[in-house]
Structure formats: structure tokens, C-alpha cells
Amino acid sequence: MRRLQAIVLSITLILICDRGNPYAGDDNRAGVRPAAFAGTFYPNEPDKLRRTVGGYLKEARGVKVPGKIRGLVSPHAGYIYSGIVAAAGYGQIDPSIRTVILLGSSHRVRLSAPSIPQVQAYRTPLGDVPMAGFASTLRSLSAFRPVPEAHVKEHSLEVQLPFLQVMLKKFDIVPILTNSSDPKALASMLAPYVNDNTLVVASSDLSHYYSYETAVTLDRICTSAITGPAFSDMVRCEACGKQAVLTLMHIARIKGWSATLSDYRNSGDTAGNKDRVVGYTSIAFVDGKEMTKTMKETLSIEERESLLKLARTAIEARLVKGAKVERPTQISSILNELRGCFVTLHKRGRLRGCIGTIEPACPLLECVEKNAKNAAFSDPRFTALSVDELKEIDIEISVLSVPKALDFNDGEDLKRKLEPNVHGVIVSRGTHRSTFLPQVWEQLPDKEKFLEQLCLKGGMSAQAWQDPETKVEVYKAEVFGEKGLE
Numbered sequence: 001m002r003r004l005q006a007i008v009l010s011i012t013l014i015l016i017c018d019r020g021n022p023y024a025g026d027d028n029r030a031g032v033r034p035a036a037f038a039g040t041f042y043p044n045e046p047d048k049l050r051r052t053v054g055g056y057l058k059e060a061r062g063v064k065v066p067g068k069i070r071g072l073v074s075p076h077a078g079y080i081y082s083g084i085v086a087a088a089g090y091g092q093i094d095p096s097i098r099t100v101i102l103l104g105s106s107h108r109v110r111l112s113a114p115s116i117p118q119v120q121a122y123r124t125p126l127g128d129v130p131m132a133g134f135a136s137t138l139r140s141l142s143a144f145r146p147v148p149e150a151h152v153k154e155h156s157l158e159v160q161l162p163f164l165q166v167m168l169k170k171f172d173i174v175p176i177l178t179n180s181s182d183p184k185a186l187a188s189m190l191a192p193y194v195n196d197n198t199l200v201v202a203s204s205d206l207s208h209y210y211s212y213e214t215a216v217t218l219d220r221i222c223t224s225a226i227t228g229p230a231f232s233d234m235v236r237c238e239a240c241g242k243q244a245v246l247t248l249m250h251i252a253r254i255k256g257w258s259a260t261l262s263d264y265r266n267s268g269d270t271a272g273n274k275d276r277v278v279g280y281t282s283i284a285f286v287d288g289k290e291m292t293k294t295m296k297e298t299l300s301i302e303e304r305e306s307l308l309k310l311a312r313t314a315i316e317a318r319l320v321k322g323a324k325v326e327r328p329t330q331i332s333s334i335l336n337e338l339r340g341c342f343v344t345l346h347k348r349g350r351l352r353g354c355i356g357t358i359e360p361a362c363p364l365l366e367c368v369e370k371n372a373k374n375a376a377f378s379d380p381r382f383t384a385l386s387v388d389e390l391k392e393i394d395i396e397i398s399v400l401s402v403p404k405a406l407d408f409n410d411g412e413d414l415k416r417k418l419e420p421n422v423h424g425v426i427v428s429r430g431t432h433r434s435t436f437l438p439q440v441w442e443q444l445p446d447k448e449k450f451l452e453q454l455c456l457k458g459g460m461s462a463q464a465w466q467d468p469e470t471k472v473e474v475y476k477a478e479v480f481g482e483k484g485l486e
Helices: 002-020 046-059 079-090 134-139 148-152 161-167 183-193 212-227 231-236 242-255 301-319 364-377 387-392 411-417 438-442 447-457
Strands: 069-074 099-104 121-124 127-130 172-177 198-203 208-210 257-266 277-287 340-347 350-357 393-400 424-429 432-436 471-475 477-481
Touching: 046 079, 046 161, 069 079, 069 242, 079 161, 079 257, 079 277, 099 183, 099 242, 121 161, 127 161, 127 172, 134 172, 134 183, 148 172, 183 242, 198 242, 208 212, 212 231, 212 257, 212 277, 231 242, 242 257, 242 277, 301 364, 301 387, 301 393, 301 477, 340 364, 350 364, 350 393, 364 393, 387 393, 411 447, 424 447, 432 438, 432 447, 438 477
Parallel strands: 069 198, 099 172, 099 198
Antiparallel strands: 069 277, 121 127, 208 277, 257 277, 340 350, 340 393, 393 477, 424 432, 424 471
């Protein structure tokens, strides 16, 4: 009888242990976290998966990042939606990376502390990725609390692995899920383990299920805050992996890294409709000492001519039957760079339309074509351009540098730092935001009047620019037009 009771007790203990470790007995290899989303978020067949990832890496059009990438913000949706954005960052990582710290959100299980699973490896169709040796050291700290069930059906970390497996020869990982811990405290614990052969990845999508236009506006808050960096603005950032991103931002502050926006799109740009979209971004962090200006200072005459012809024919194609958009056949690297731009129409020397994009959210060619049509047909200050006006308008294009936050103590300090006729200026406060191109200095050369009108344009108090809580960014613009080329 006692022997039977002992057998029953042993079986019970085995069942309890198996329930506590969901990976026990997986393919007779205890401690391997199996792929849960192969066949849904990404292909299940190894060859197809490798081809798919390779295709995205080849097609990625993100901004080239200077120096060795130390950290990445990367999306975690199904590959048909976000794979091309993830590739913009992963395609530039250094193959010498040996350890990847993966930070992600727990979508299904609420966590009271960061969780590192008690496993030996993560599995994908491309093979097993082992855990780093110091993962167990971190897991044993009182600040961590392993919750095995949180990792079983969590996609935020898993979908990063195939890109890493294609890009890196041999590496190990520290997978961490977090959704309620103190990002600054977590960053302080992780920073000592981050060296030149370590990559830190924060897995996060941006806003969810807004219209295309609303999503772009909301996601701009996130990308600007991350690249700023502006920790206070992250309160308004809608991102499911916000805790992971904040942790990476704090690590970057400790290490002296700077951030660059490599790519931004949403599902309306990739594989979905524009009614309810999800935003994705790839943001790279490099050592601040390695951060240099990556974009060409000026466009060649041929590149300017190509952009002006593209803008004019994009408008003509909407007005003239049989007219076609003339895109350049030879596309230089700068025309494919992510750039902000404005397209301005003048008629007999007077403004006839002006629409633009400040952030580098799409390739320059795409930016010019889209904003040329918007300036002609969607500027709310004017009626849509007519075919009879085509010969009377001249087109001007402003190609923008990436906006940079300008720190200032008060209004006088801000005025000292502004360069008239050089700086385009962005002022934002809460949900209010507005910009003046550098050309506006010609009409408003007085700094105070310039700033007052800029604030009023954005629905803010005329004196808002004097408050350091107001965010001020500056950029430069390369301006050229059809009259200038003549």
C-alpha cells in the first residue's frame, strides 16, 4: 500500500513540475521554448522562411545608419505587415554581435516584474538559439519574477529571431518580457552586461486601429520622442511595447548612444487597408561619437530636374487625359532616402498651394509625388487646381533634413539659438504642432514675430514659445524650383 502511495506521489510531482515548466519534454529536449507562431506570423518551412527574410532585407529602404548599431526598436507583427520595416534595421546590424538582449511586452499575461523564462533555448524553423550564460544570473535577482506561461504564446520576442538568425553567424539571447516594471531600474541592471558585442532589441508596434492619417500623427509623437530623446513625451506615445522601448532609451542614455529613425510605415502602406492601421518603426541606436550626418548636403542638377518633372507630371496626370507620371529611370541613392519634403505652388508670384511632410517617413521620390498632388488638390486654403492653371503655376520643392530638438532655458535663449533664413522651425505643445519653412523668415525676419505667428498657426498661445515646456525643433531645407533652374 505504501509503495502504491509512493508511486502515486511521484507521478503527482512529475505532473506538477510539467505544469510549472511548459517546455518540459518538448521533443524529448527539456527546456526548449518551441516556435509558437511559425506558419502564422512567418513561414514554417526553413527554406521559405530564409527566402522571405532575405527578400525583406534586400528590399528594405531605410535610412542608412552610421556606425555599429547597439540597439534597435523593431516591430513584431506578421511579416507581411511589418517585415519590411524590421528589415530596415536588421539589415544593418554588425555580424560580430554575439549576444542579443530581447525586450518585449507580455500581451496575454500581466506581469508584476520582468520575466526571463527557465529554458535553455528558443526554437524557430531555422534552428535553436541558446540562452546567454548571464540570463540565469539576472533571473535569480529579486527584481525578476519568472512567469513561464507568459512566454508560451508570446510573439513579441519570437518574431525577432529569424531576422537575427539570418544576419548573425552565432549568438545567444536573453529574452525578457516586461509590462509594468520600472524601465530605468531595469536598464540599470542590464547596462553592465552590454558590451561591444551586445545588441539590445526593444520589440514594439506603435498605434493600433486608427485611420491612416490619425495613425501617422500619433506615431510621429513616438518616433520623435524616441529619437529626441524626449522621455516626457513618451507618456503620449501609443506603443504596446512602451516599457521595452523606455528601457532601451535608458540604456542608451547610460551608454551615450544616439538614435536615428531608419524606417516608419503602417499596415496601410504594406498589406492592409487604410481604415484601421497599425504603426511600425525601425529606430537604430549607435554610439554618439559615431553619429555623423548621413545624408548628402545637396542634390545634383539632374536630381533636382527629376524631382521637379515628377512633381509636375504627377499633377498633370490628374488633370490631362492620357498624361502619365514621369518617374526617373535612374534612381540615385539620395532619391531613395527617407526624407521630409514640401511642395509649393505659385501662380503669378502668389501662393497657390503648399503641403509637406516634416519627418522622413517615406523615400524622397514618394514624398515629392504625394505632396505635389496634395498641394494642387488638397490644400484646404485653396480650391483644387484646374487644367487651365497648369501653364501659370511654377513649382518649388523643399527637401528637409531630419528635425533636431533645440534645448533652451527661456525665450531669450531660444532667440539666440535660432538662425534666420537657415532654420525651419517646429513648435509643439500637447496635441498642437506647427512649422514654418526657412523661406518664411523672408516675410517674418523678426524672431519674436516669427515665433508668435508660428505658435498661433498651431493653435497655441502667441507666447508659448517662451516656455521651455514647449518643444522646439529645427531643420534645414534645400530649396529649388522651376524658375531657379531656368
